[in-house]
Amino acid sequence: MGAVLYPGSFDPITNGHLDIVRRARGIFDKVIIGVANNSEKQPLFTTDERLALLKEVCKGMDNVTVERFDGLLVDAMGKFGTTGVIRGLRAVSDFEYEFQMALMNRELNPKYETLFLMPSPEYSFVSSRMIKEIARCGGNISPFVPPIVNQAIERKLGRATA
Ligand code: PNS
Numbered sequence: 001m002g003a004v005l006y007p008g009s010f011d012p013i014t015n016g017h018l019d020i021v022r023r024a025r026g027i028f029d030k031v032i033i034g035v036a037n038n039s040e041k042q043p044l045f046t047t048d049e050r051l052a053l054l055k056e057v058c059k060g061m062d063n064v065t066v067e068r069f070d071g072l073l074v075d076a077m078g079k080f081g082t083t084g085v086i087r088g089l090r091a092v093s094d095f096e097y098e099f100q101m102a103l104m105n106r107e108l109n110p111k112y113e114t115l116f117l118m119p120s121p122e123y124s125f126v127s128s129r130m131i132k133e134i135a136r137c138g139g140n141i142s143p144f145v146p147p148i149v150n151q152a153i154e155r156k157l158g159r160a161t162a
């Protein structure tokens with residue numbers, strides 16, 4: 001099925017994102033994870049930190065690469081040589097935003113197609129935003145993120161033990 005781009009903020013990558021990566025790499029020859037260097041948001045992790053975490057977590061996935069992109073997603077697709085984009089759809093609440101984004105991107109570039117993958121139900125309520133909020137409030141995020149992401153968040157919040 002060629003190559004597909006899986007774009008996002010990944011601030012940080014969660015087990016839900018990983019579930020989508022695993023599904024996508026079972027379908028496509030190559031999955032390019034595109035980390036948006038999105039200046040409009042104020043991420044917890046810098047783009048380089050998000051890239052490094054993704055690379056570490058996806059180490060050993062032979063058909064997965066991790067790249068950053070600046071500017072428009074449709075331009076990144078040209079750069080990476082893909083016409084398809086994967087987005088994860090957790091619940092109906094995701095749909096409106098995703099539908100609007102998919103149609104706008106197709107308007108910007110008619111070659112563009114968005115494909116949606118549903119994560120396993122156990123990840124349907126996991127989001128980077130909630131992970132950060134739970135961590136800031138001292139909750140346990142270990143069921144929702146890979147261990148190195150958990151450690152990175154603890155370090156970021158100044159609570160590193162090692
Ligand atoms: O993980 P997110 O934050 O839901 O990902 C959103 C992302 C990065 C895919 C989206 O904001 C994006 O594509 N940004 C790049 C700029 C762009 O092309 N915006 C127009 C989208 S219609």
